[in-house]
Amino acid sequence: MMLLALSGILVLTIGGCVCVWWAARGGPRWTRAVSAATLATGELARRAGRYDRNPTGQDN
Numbered sequence: 001m002m003l004l005a006l007s008g009i010l011v012l013t014i015g016g017c018v019c020v021w022w023a024a025r026g027g028p029r030w031t032r033a034v035s036a037a038t039l040a041t042g043e044l045a046r047r048a049g050r051y052d053r054n055p056t057g058q059d060n
Contacts, residue, residue, distance in 0.1 A: 016041075 016038030
């Protein structure tokens, strides 16, 4: 079951990266929407990782 969940996450991640790449080259409108969602999710994950390392939430 865990392998299935991780495989699903991997497929979504690769699909999001492909949409970012395609949207940067003038893809259809739906790729731009998926691309924006992928980039926003990545930014949220990056910020969450940053706050885990620094509990005060302040950058050095």
